[in-house]
Amino acid sequence: MEKKTRRDFMKTLGVSIGATGVLTSSLLSSCNRVEAVSGDKIKVLTAGGQLVEVDISQLKPAEFPSLSExxxxxxxxxxxxxxxxxxxxxxxxxxxxxxxxxxxxxxxxxxxxxxxxxxxxxxxxxxxxxxxxxxxxxxxxxxxxxxxxxxxxxxxxxxxxxxxxxxxxxxxxxxxxxxxxxxxxxxxxxxxxxxxxxxxxxxxxxxxxxxxxxxxxxxxxxxxxxxxxxxxxxxxxxxxxxxxxxxxxxxxxxxxxxxxxxxxxxxxxxxxxxxxxxxxxxxxxxxxxxxxxxxxxxxxxxxxx
Amino acid sequence: MNKIESPEESRKLLDKIFKDLTRSIVKKDELTRFWFFILLMFIGVGLWGWIIQVDRGLGVTGMRDYVSWGIYIANFVFFVAVSLIGFLLSSAMHLLKIDWVKPVSRVAEQIAIAAVGLAGIIIVMDMGRPDRLLNVFLHGRFASPIVWDLTVVTTYLTISVLLFYIPLIPDLALLRDRLGSQVPKWQLKVYSILSLGWKGNPKQFKTVYHAMRVLMILIIPVGLSIHTVTSWLFASTLRAGWDSTIFGPYFVAGAFVAGTAAVIIVMYVYRVRHGLKDYFEDKHFNQMGKLLVFVSLLYLYFNVNEFLVPGYKMKLAEGIHLSNLFAGDYAPMFWFAQIFGLFIPIILLLFKFFRKPLPITIISAFVLVSAWFKRYIIVIPTEEHPFLPIQNVPENFHHYAPTSIEIMIMLFSFFAAIFIISVLSKLFPVITIWEYAEEKGIDKKYLSETPKN
Structure with missing residues (x-):
C-alpha cells in the first residue's frame, strides 16, 4: 500500500514538476544517485497544489516508464x-x-x-x-x-x-x-x-x-x-x-x-x-x-x- | 506538311531551325546573368525566411488554431493546378492528334515539372516538423489523403520528367553533334551523357515513339488523380465550403484555366526574348486562346454549381461562408477572381483581336493572378468560420493575414519555379527540334548527319 502511494506520488510529481515550477530535472537526476535515506528533506508541490515535505531518497524517477513503454x-x-x-x-x-x-x-x-x-x-x-x-x-x-x-x-x-x-x-x-x-x-x-x-x-x-x-x-x-x-x-x-x-x-x-x-x-x-x-x-x-x-x-x- | 525532296533544301532548313531554337542556349549576355542573379537572390531570401520559421516555430506566420492552413497551402494548390497543363497539352491533346500543340508541349512540360516540384517543396515548408518528413514513409497510413497526395505528386513528377526527357533525347544528340565550341565543355558532356548514345536510326525512333505513347497514356489517370486528390484534402473534411462532392472536377477544370494561362505567358516570353516569332506563331496563340475559352467555360459551369446550389439553399454554416464571399470580407477578392479571371476573359477571347499574342498574354496574366486569388478563397475563408464560435483567444486568431515571412516564402516558391523553367530553357531547346523539323517536311535521315562546318 505504501509503495503504491509512493509510485502514485512519483507520477504526479513527474507532471507537476514543470507546472509548479518548483523542481527541475536536475533535482531528479541528483535523486537518482542518492539511495539510502539521507535525512535531507525537500518541499515539493503536488498536482493538487499541496506543499509537502519528503525525503530526497524517496524521489525515484526510475519508476516512471520509459518513453517506448x-x-x-x-x-x-x-x-x-x-x-x-x-x-x-x-x-x-x-x-x-x-x-x-x-x-x-x-x-x-x-x-x-x-x-x-x-x-x-x-x-x-x-x-x-x-x-x-x-x-x-x-x-x-x-x-x-x-x-x-x-x-x-x-x-x-x-x-x-x-x-x-x-x-x-x-x-x-x-x-x-x-x-x-x-x-x-x-x-x-x-x-x-x-x-x-x-x-x-x-x-x-x-x-x-x-x-x-x-x-x-x-x-x-x-x-x-x-x-x-x-x-x-x-x-x-x-x-x-x-x-x-x-x-x-x-x-x-x-x-x-x-x-x-x-x-x-x-x-x-x-x-x-x-x-x-x-x-x-x-x-x-x-x-x-x-x-x-x-x-x-x-x-x-x-x-x- | 509537304515532304521536302531536295536534300540541299532540307539541310538548309534544318540548319536554320537548329540555329533559331538553340539561340537561347548559345547566347551569353548580361541580361541573362542578371535574370539568374535576381532569381537566386529571391530564392535565397525565401530560404532565409524558412530558416527563421523553422527556428522560431510556425507562429511567425499568420496562421493560428482556427485558420491553420494559410497561403502555403493556397500556394500548394495553385502549383498543383498549374502543373496539370502538362497532362492536358502534352498528353491528352497529343493523343487526340491535335497537331498545333506539338511546339507548345515542351513549354507545358517545363511548367509542369517546375510547378509540381515546387508544390512538393512548399508542402514541406508548411510542416510544423519538417525534420520528421521520414515519418510519412515509416508510419504512413493509407487511409490519409495526404499519403495519396504524396503518392500521386511524386508519380506525376516522375512521369512529367520522363515525358520531358524522352522526346528530348534526339534533340540532345543534335546538340551534342552540332553545338561544338559554342557552349562550354561540361555542357557538351552533359548532352553527350544524357543523349544515351543516340544515333537516330529508325529502331531508336520507334522506341521513343512507343515510350512517349505509353507515358502519355499513363499520365492521364495520374494527372487527373493529382488534382482530384488535392481537392480531397479539403472535400474529405466536414467544413462548410469544403464539404462538396464536385471539388474534384471543379479543381481539375480550374487547373486547366490556370495552366493554359501560364503556358501562354511563357510562350510569349520565349517568343519575344528568344526571337521565336516564326515558331510560337500567331496561330498558336489563337488556338491557345480558343482552348482558354473552352476550359474557362467548363470552369464557369463548375463555379455555378459550386456557388449557386448552396447559395440557393443557404444552410446555416454554408450561408455564413457564402455571405462572406459574396458580400463580406472576401468579396473584393472573390469578385475580382470571377470577373477578371473568368467572365471578362471568356468574352474578350471570343474576338480574334484579343487572341493575338500581346492581348492574350495580358489577359492570361489576369487569369493567372485570379487563379491564385481563387485558391486563397478556397483555402482560407472556410477556416475562419468553423461550426462552433471562436472565443477566448486573442484577436489575431479570428482573422488570417499572411506575415512577411509567409510572403518571403511565397516569393521563394514563385521565383524557384521560374528558376527551374529558366534553367530548363537555358539548357535545352524550348521546342522539340526533331519533331518540328519533321513537321516542316524534313526527313529524319538528315537529323543524324553531322553538318560540315
Whole structure:
C-alpha cells in the first residue's frame, strides 16, 4: 500500500514538476544517485497544489516508464474501460476553473484550450448558455482518419490520443475536426525550459513540443491512477460527470456522487454535439434547463474578486 | 506538311531551325546573368525566411488554431493546378492528334515539372516538423489523403520528367553533334551523357515513339488523380465550403484555366526574348486562346454549381461562408477572381483581336493572378468560420493575414519555379527540334548527319 502511494506520488510529481515550477530535472537526476535515506528533506508541490515535505531518497524517477513503454501502453489504453463524460449545462456559470486546471496540467499557454467554455446561442431568440467544450472523443473521429502518420489515434478505452513524438505538424487534423478541439504549438510551449529533459508522457501530452498538435485527452494519465480528469475535479459547480460506460457509472467531479450513466442521460434528455455529422461523440450534454446560475455574458472573474 | 525532296533544301532548313531554337542556349549576355542573379537572390531570401520559421516555430506566420492552413497551402494548390497543363497539352491533346500543340508541349512540360516540384517543396515548408518528413514513409497510413497526395505528386513528377526527357533525347544528340565550341565543355558532356548514345536510326525512333505513347497514356489517370486528390484534402473534411462532392472536377477544370494561362505567358516570353516569332506563331496563340475559352467555360459551369446550389439553399454554416464571399470580407477578392479571371476573359477571347499574342498574354496574366486569388478563397475563408464560435483567444486568431515571412516564402516558391523553367530553357531547346523539323517536311535521315562546318 505504501509503495503504491509512493509510485502514485512519483507520477504526479513527474507532471507537476514543470507546472509548479518548483523542481527541475536536475533535482531528479541528483535523486537518482542518492539511495539510502539521507535525512535531507525537500518541499515539493503536488498536482493538487499541496506543499509537502519528503525525503530526497524517496524521489525515484526510475519508476516512471520509459518513453517506448509509455508510448506502447498509451496506444493500448486502459483495459476494460470505456470512458464517457457528461456535461450538465444547467450548472455551468463560466467559472473557468476547468480551463485553468487543464492548462496547468497540460502545459498550455493562456490562448491554448483543451477545454473551452463557450457562450452559445442556438438561434436568434433562444436563451444563451455556457458550454464547456472538450474534445468529443468521437467513436468515429474525423481527425484520426486523416492523420498521415498515425500520430493521433483511437484507443480501445475510447480516448483519442496524440503522440507528439511522431506528429509531423501537417495540421490536417485541425482542418478535419468539426468541433475546433485541436490546438497547435505555434511557438515554444509554455515553460519549455522547465520541462527540459522530462520524459514525454503520451497520456498527458507533456512536455508539449513546438510544431506539434495537442488537444484534450480526458487526462488519460490521471485515469491510469484511478483519478478523475483535471477539469472534472476542478469544477466548483458540479458540471462534470465522468466514468466508465462499461460499468454504467459516472462520478460527479464536485460532489463525488456516483450515478448510473444510462439513467443520467435518459432522465435528463442528454444529447451529443452535432450528431448529424456522424462522429459519435463520447461527451454527452444535459440541456441548459432550470439553470443554477444566470447567463452573464463575458467571463466574470469569480476567483479574483 | 509537304515532304521536302531536295536534300540541299532540307539541310538548309534544318540548319536554320537548329540555329533559331538553340539561340537561347548559345547566347551569353548580361541580361541573362542578371535574370539568374535576381532569381537566386529571391530564392535565397525565401530560404532565409524558412530558416527563421523553422527556428522560431510556425507562429511567425499568420496562421493560428482556427485558420491553420494559410497561403502555403493556397500556394500548394495553385502549383498543383498549374502543373496539370502538362497532362492536358502534352498528353491528352497529343493523343487526340491535335497537331498545333506539338511546339507548345515542351513549354507545358517545363511548367509542369517546375510547378509540381515546387508544390512538393512548399508542402514541406508548411510542416510544423519538417525534420520528421521520414515519418510519412515509416508510419504512413493509407487511409490519409495526404499519403495519396504524396503518392500521386511524386508519380506525376516522375512521369512529367520522363515525358520531358524522352522526346528530348534526339534533340540532345543534335546538340551534342552540332553545338561544338559554342557552349562550354561540361555542357557538351552533359548532352553527350544524357543523349544515351543516340544515333537516330529508325529502331531508336520507334522506341521513343512507343515510350512517349505509353507515358502519355499513363499520365492521364495520374494527372487527373493529382488534382482530384488535392481537392480531397479539403472535400474529405466536414467544413462548410469544403464539404462538396464536385471539388474534384471543379479543381481539375480550374487547373486547366490556370495552366493554359501560364503556358501562354511563357510562350510569349520565349517568343519575344528568344526571337521565336516564326515558331510560337500567331496561330498558336489563337488556338491557345480558343482552348482558354473552352476550359474557362467548363470552369464557369463548375463555379455555378459550386456557388449557386448552396447559395440557393443557404444552410446555416454554408450561408455564413457564402455571405462572406459574396458580400463580406472576401468579396473584393472573390469578385475580382470571377470577373477578371473568368467572365471578362471568356468574352474578350471570343474576338480574334484579343487572341493575338500581346492581348492574350495580358489577359492570361489576369487569369493567372485570379487563379491564385481563387485558391486563397478556397483555402482560407472556410477556416475562419468553423461550426462552433471562436472565443477566448486573442484577436489575431479570428482573422488570417499572411506575415512577411509567409510572403518571403511565397516569393521563394514563385521565383524557384521560374528558376527551374529558366534553367530548363537555358539548357535545352524550348521546342522539340526533331519533331518540328519533321513537321516542316524534313526527313529524319538528315537529323543524324553531322553538318560540315
Amino acid at each position: 509509455n508510448q506502447e501502453r498509451g496506444r493500448k489504453g486502459i483495459p476494460g474501460k470505456s470512458w464517457v463524460m457528461v456535461i450538465d449545462l444547467s450548472k455551468c456559470r463560466n467559472a473557468r476553473e476547468c480551463m485553468k486546471a487543464c492548462q496547468d496540467h497540460h502545459q498550455l499557454r493562456p490562448e491554448q484550450h483543451h477545454i473551452n467554455v463557450l457562450q452559445m446561442q442556438d438561434a436568434e431568440h433562444t436563451a444563451p448558455y455556457y458550454m464547456p467544450k472538450p474534445c468529443q472523443h468521437c467513436d468515429d473521429p474525423p481527425c484520426t482518419k486523416v492523420c498521415p502518420v498515425n500520430a493521433t489515434f483511437k484507443r480501445d478505452d475510447g480516448i483519442v490520443l496524440i503522440d507528439n513524438e511522431r506528429c509531423i505538424g501537417c495540421r490536417f487534423c485541425i482542418a478535419a475536426c468539426p468541433y475546433s478541439a485541436r490546438v497547435f504549438n505555434w511557438f515554444e510551449p509554455r515553460d519549455a525550459e522547465k520541462y527540459e529533459g522530462v520524459t514525454y508522457n503520451i497520456e498527458a501530452n507533456v512536455p508539449q513540443k513546438k510544431g506539434t498538435i495537442s488537444k484534450c485527452l480526458f487526462s488519460a494519465d490521471l485515469l491510469r491512477e484511478d483519478k478523475l480528469p483535471s477539469c472534472v475535479s476542478a469544477c466548483p459547480n458540479g458540471v462534470y460527470w465522468f466514468g466508465d460506460r462499461n460499468e454504467d457509472a459516472v462520478t460527479n467531479g464536485t460532489t463525488k456522487e456516483t450515478v448510473r450513466f444510462s439513467e443520467l442521460i435518459k432522465d435528463n434528455a442528454a444529447y451529443t454535439l452535432m450528431e448529424e455529422l456522424g462522429t459519435k461523440p463520447r461527451v454527452f450534454y444535459l440541456p441548459p434547463k432550470d439553470r443554477a446560475f444566470p447567463f452573464e455574458g463575458d467571463a466574470p472573474d469569480h476567483h479574483d474578486a
